[in-house]
Amino acid sequence: MKPPTYLKPRANRQLRNRNEMKINIKKLSEEYIKAACLLEKQTLNTAWAEEDIRSCLTCPNAVYYIALDDELLVGICCFYIVSGDAQMINIAVHPDYRGCGIGAELMDTFLGYADKENTEAVSLEVGVENTPAIALYEKKGFIKAGIRKKFYSTGEDAYVMIYKRRY
Numbered sequence: 001m002k003p004p005t006y007l008k009p010r011a012n013r014q015l016r017n018r019n020e021m022k023i024n025i026k027k028l029s030e031e032y033i034k035a036a037c038l039l040e041k042q043t044l045n046t047a048w049a050e051e052d053i054r055s056c057l058t059c060p061n062a063v064y065y066i067a068l069d070d071e072l073l074v075g076i077c078c079f080y081i082v083s084g085d086a087q088m089i090n091i092a093v094h095p096d097y098r099g100c101g102i103g104a105e106l107m108d109t110f111l112g113y114a115d116k117e118n119t120e121a122v123s124l125e126v127g128v129e130n131t132p133a134i135a136l137y138e139k140k141g142f143i144k145a146g147i148r149k150k151f152y153s154t155g156e157d158a159y160v161m162i163y164k165r166r167y
């Protein structure tokens with residue numbers, strides 16, 4: 001199999017047409033680790049190193065999903081399931097692919113997994129200024145439950161958000 005191409009940010013971004021994409025969400029495998037690491041570095045201030053990402057392949061508590069458009073890695077979502085609790089670690093979509101529902105699909109994958117595992121609590125942290133991510137989480141049923149001061153290395157505070165299941 002060819003190594004996956006990593007989509008470089010383009011100077012002239014155009015919103016992509018979702019109907020032209022072949023989005024497939026699946027578990028991380030070795031050949032996508034480099035691309036996942038590059039995407040994290042480009043989009044997150046809490047990006048993991050390659051070896052941290054690779055450890056998800058063997059760590060029983062860590063789950064790492066990727067979104068592919070054909071062979072291009074365009075999104076990632078990583079979480080821990082520990083002692084019946086699910087904790088989102090990172091979610092990111094390539095800038096050229098935002099606003100097309102991929103973030104929402106990755107969240108559904110995370111919440112579906114947490115549900116199957118019968119987790120009692122589902123939570124995450126998000127920068128207080130990260131409006132798109134907060135809007136995504138609220139849309140998926142999370143509420144703000146607290147604040148962690150200077151949570152990020154940038155000095156930004158984080159909201160703790162918890163999932164309120166909708167039955």
Ligand SMILES: CC(C)(COP(=O)(O)OP(=O)(O)OC[C@H]1O[C@@H](n2cnc3c(N)ncnc32)[C@H](O)[C@@H]1OP(=O)(O)O)[C@@H](O)C(=O)NCCC(=O)NCCS
Pocket residue numbers: 043044090091092093094097098099100101102103104105125126127130131132133135136137139
């Ligand atoms: C947050 C992020 C993953 C959203 O991914 P996405 O694929 O663009 O999101 P979707 O297209 O699935 O949007 C789903 C919902 O999220 C919210 N949303 C997404 N982008 C938004 C924006 N720019 N402004 C406001 N709300 C937004 C909306 O509620 C949207 O639903 P709608 O389309 O019905 O209005 C993406 O912006 C990203 O990668 N950000 C950088 C990384 C990051 O900050 N991750 C969070 C770390 S805690």
